[in-house]
Amino acid sequence: MNSGKDRTKQTKFLVLGILSYLPASTQNNIVAFKPYEQPVPGSLLKFKMVPVPQGEFSLGSPATEMHRHSDEGPQHKVGVSAFWIGVYEVTRDEFDVFLKDETTSQNSDVDAVTRPSPQYIDFSLGMGKEGGFPANSMSQYCALMYCKWLYQKTGIFYRLPSEAEWEYACRAGSNTAYYYGNDAGKMKDYAWFKENSDDKFHKVGQKLPNAWGIYDMLGNVMEWTLDHYEGDYYQHINNQEKDPLEKPNESVYPKSLKGGGYDTEADALRSATRFKSDPSWNRRDPQIPKSKWWLTDAAAVGFRIVRPLQQPTPEQAEAFFKTYLSQ
Amino acid sequence: MNNDAYLNSRRKFVKQTATLAGAMMAAPLLSNANFFSGSDDAIKIVLIGCGGRGTGAAMQALMSKQNVQLVAMADAFRDNLDRCLNNLIKTAESSGNKAIKDRITVPEERKFTGFDAYLKAIPLADVVILATPPGFRPIHFDEAIKQNKHVFMEKPVATDPAGVQKVLATAAIAKQKKLNVVVGLQRRYQNSYRELFKRKDEIGDIVSAQAWWNNDGVWVRPRKPEQTEMEYQMRNWYYFVWLCGDHITEQHIHNLDVINWFKEGYPVKAQGMGGRQVRKGKDNGEIFDHHYVEFEYADGSLLNSQCRHIPGTMSRVDELLVGTKGRIRCGAGRITDAKGNTIYQFDRKTENNPYQTEHDELFAAIAKGEYQFADAERGAKSTMTSILGRMATYSGQVIEWDKALNSGLDLHPKVYDFAATPPVLPNADGFYPVAIPGVTKYS
Numbered sequence: 001m002n003s004g005k006d007r008t009k010q011t012k013f014l015v016l017g018i019l020s021y022l023p024a025s026t027q028n029n030i031v032a033f034k035p036y037e038q039p040v041p042g043s044l045l046k047f048k049m050v051p052v053p054q055g056e057f058s059l060g061s062p063a064t065e066m067h068r069h070s071d072e073g074p075q076h077k078v079g080v081s082a083f084w085i086g087v088y089e090v091t092r093d094e095f096d097v098f099l100k101d102e103t104t105s106q107n108s109d110v111d112a113v114t115r116p117s118p119q120y121i122d123f124s125l126g127m128g129k130e131g132g133f134p135a136n137s138m139s140q141y142c143a144l145m146y147c148k149w150l151y152q153k154t155g156i157f158y159r160l161p162s163e164a165e166w167e168y169a170c171r172a173g174s175n176t177a178y179y180y181g182n183d184a185g186k187m188k189d190y191a192w193f194k195e196n197s198d199d200k201f202h203k204v205g206q207k208l209p210n211a212w213g214i215y216d217m218l219g220n221v222m223e224w225t226l227d228h229y230e231g232d233y234y235q236h237i238n239n240q241e242k243d244p245l246e247k248p249n250e251s252v253y254p255k256s257l258k259g260g261g262y263d264t265e266a267d268a269l270r271s272a273t274r275f276k277s278d279p280s281w282n283r284r285d286p287q288i289p290k291s292k293w294w295l296t297d298a299a300a301v302g303f304r305i306v307r308p309l310q311q312p313t314p315e316q317a318e319a320f321f322k323t324y325l326s327q
Numbered sequence: 328m329n330n331d332a333y334l335n336s337r338r339k340f341v342k343q344t345a346t347l348a349g350a351m352m353a354a355p356l357l358s359n360a361n362f363f364s365g366s367d368d369a370i371k372i373v374l375i376g377c378g379g380r381g382t383g384a385a386m387q388a389l390m391s392k393q394n395v396q397l398v399a400m401a402d403a404f405r406d407n408l409d410r411c412l413n414n415l416i417k418t419a420e421s422s423g424n425k426a427i428k429d430r431i432t433v434p435e436e437r438k439f440t441g442f443d444a445y446l447k448a449i450p451l452a453d454v455v456i457l458a459t460p461p462g463f464r465p466i467h468f469d470e471a472i473k474q475n476k477h478v479f480m481e482k483p484v485a486t487d488p489a490g491v492q493k494v495l496a497t498a499a500i501a502k503q504k505k506l507n508v509v510v511g512l513q514r515r516y517q518n519s520y521r522e523l524f525k526r527k528d529e530i531g532d533i534v535s536a537q538a539w540w541n542n543d544g545v546w547v548r549p550r551k552p553e554q555t556e557m558e559y560q561m562r563n564w565y566y567f568v569w570l571c572g573d574h575i576t577e578q579h580i581h582n583l584d585v586i587n588w589f590k591e592g593y594p595v596k597a598q599g600m601g602g603r604q605v606r607k608g609k610d611n612g613e614i615f616d617h618h619y620v621e622f623e624y625a626d627g628s629l630l631n632s633q634c635r636h637i638p639g640t641m642s643r644v645d646e647l648l649v650g651t652k653g654r655i656r657c658g659a660g661r662i663t664d665a666k667g668n669t670i671y672q673f674d675r676k677t678e679n680n681p682y683q684t685e686h687d688e689l690f691a692a693i694a695k696g697e698y699q700f701a702d703a704e705r706g707a708k709s710t711m712t713s714i715l716g717r718m719a720t721y722s723g724q725v726i727e728w729d730k731a732l733n734s735g736l737d738l739h740p741k742v743y744d745f746a747a748t749p750p751v752l753p754n755a756d757g758f759y760p761v762a763i764p765g766v767t768k769y770s
């Protein structure tokens with residue numbers, strides 16, 4: 001185990017190395033920083049991205065917040081660079097374009113971009129696929145491979161958000177327990193969760209968005225972040241730190257997720273709640289090695305993607321995917 | 328024979344079972360199980376079939392709470408065996424339980440490869456795990472029971488009626504010998520299904536049922552130039568009926584078995600349709616990509632069964648039982664009344680990992696010296712159900728259970744050797760003959 005100081009250093013190094021690429025030379029840097037629609041290559045589908053301006057916010061929850069867990073603090077004011085974020089969770093329709101892309105190899109050990117192996121069973125479990133339901137039951141690796149596929153097809157670098165980016169976008173300027181306030185009783189207007197979901201996820205975008213126009217940040221499917229999960233991570237962050245990130249760890253578990261899912265109780269749907277992946281999420285995969293793509297027991301897991309305003313160079317992007325997809 | 332006298336220790340049980348069996352069979356093949364173990368309490372397992380599922384099964388055995396030791400491995404191919412052992416060690420290491428890794432003791436002299444590898448491995452076992460392609464199950468099961476071993480075997484347990492008959496005969500001997508046999512039809516070991524089964528009378532008499540295994544399909548292993556035809560078929564085994572049984576047998580058996588379980592019986596006849604619509608390349612051998620079968624039980628009730636391996640189509644893996652008073656929705660873990668109101672909902676938080684439970688229960692019974700599991704007969708009959716369905720879709724005819732089971736149909740090669748000729752061969756263009764409904768007779 002690294003000491004906190006070492007970890008902070010490594011975290012910073014990674015931030016410099018991966019998130020805040022300077023300078024960038026692609027055309028993507030000169031696009032207007034405003035909402036846009038990204039066509040999904042090889043399909044008629046588009047997904048919406050909204051800009052999230054750079055800024056500062058308090059990461060984590062105050063010690064006084066109801067239902068708070070120790071891993072949410074202490075709160076730190078941190079800086080976040082500008083990025084776009086998906087207005088909605090990645091849908092199954094979008095994800096299926098990747099799954100069915102015949103021009104990309106399937107489950108290859110040697111190709112840089114490869115598609116998941118076929119789903120052994122229907123991991124949507126009858127909750128819905130076509131027409132705007134969220135993609136679900138995939139590993140962080142699988143979600144990141146989708147990003148890499150998008151990058152290869154569009155030339156635009158997409159990735160998962162860091163925990164800090166996710167929470168900054170979710171809060172949208174709020175510092176209350178939920179992005180709309182502190183009243184769990186109003187949750188049903190904003191989220192699909194244990195009380196109102198009928199034990200299944202729903203089409204994205206049916207509830208009220210946050211102040212920045214982002215839907216389903218809380219509930220529906222919980223969302224992968226880039227960070228390796230460390231319970232004491234926030235203890236090692238410095239005030240004013242820019243773009244904090246817990247670097248990838250050699251072990252697959254646990255990674256950090258945010259936002260909770262359709263089966264999450266209201267008190268765990270707070271903006272600050274952190275979730276961690278666990279081997280039990282794939283316990284019913286009967287094979288060894290277990291699938292690196294699919295989770296047999298994590299139906300409420302999905303993801304949302306971001307696009308950093310400061311795009312990396314091709315070399316930096318490759319290095320990023322190599323780091324995260326070589327585990 | 329009174330079993331009580333030797334229920335005290337498992338070791339004693341294993342030995343005495345063997346002695347008893349030897350006496351009964353007039354073939355005194357005693358287990359020499361003690362020979363390889365440093366610990367007399369260890370239950371020694373050997374793994375026959377080192378693919379992904381065999382590796383998983385071996386790890387689940389090792390993860391059971393008993394002192395299980397993996398002492399030997401067998402596979403047709405050395406690379407499979409090496410990959411499996413490597414994955415087992417890696418998985419054991421990542422489990423954080425050092426004892427698990429120490430239970431894997433497979434030195435070079437206990438790694439066996441080739442078609443006859445099982446013959447060398449089985450003598451070293453107390454419990455044999457059979458996880459090769461299903462075509463080999465009848466001969467492997469027969470050998471394990473001959474040698475008085477307890478067995479965990481994956482489903483299906485055969486690919487043709489002759490194989491089913493052989494397994495049924497062996498199952499009877501296993502029963503006589505009181506050897507525990509668990510078959511990997513894991514829904515039988517899954518909490519939600521067990522709870523639904525307990526409550527099945529709440530829906531009245533079951534008058535019809537539906538079963539689905541519709542998904543995208545599975546892997547393909549392309550031919551390599553250096554392979555003999557036999558090696559190619561062994562590597563790409565999913566696409567050859569003598570090895571796999573077609574996907575209605577290899578996969579859909581799960582769903583068919585659930586209906587048989589809840590119906591407490593087996594179909595008497597079947598008719599249906601199927602074919603190859605999209606999966607018809609040279610590497611797709613001879614199996615269909617879809618089957619739809621109407622099975623009829625003795626009481627006249629019907630099971631409509633569909634299985635499909637076609638990407639981009641509706642995916643569903645589930646079972647539904649329709650009764651006079653309500654319905655059992657297996658996937659949802661729910662029982663509804665005739666109007667659709669929920670009268671029972673299984674609590675997902677209490678779901679188990681049935682693959683692990685299979686092994687936990689088997690090895691607990693063996694450790695206690697108890698005889699509890701005789702899955703082989705029902706495993707064979709649910710395998711036969713799936714074969715009946717395949718015979719119906721391949722032929723396009725009504726196929727009756729008794730006639731099919733007694734047909735003597737045997738798809739297996741005369742000789743098992745990599746230089747031998749397999750039972751089905753490609754034409755000059757590299758394509759294999761495929762069943763044609765209306766033309767194909769039974770097969």
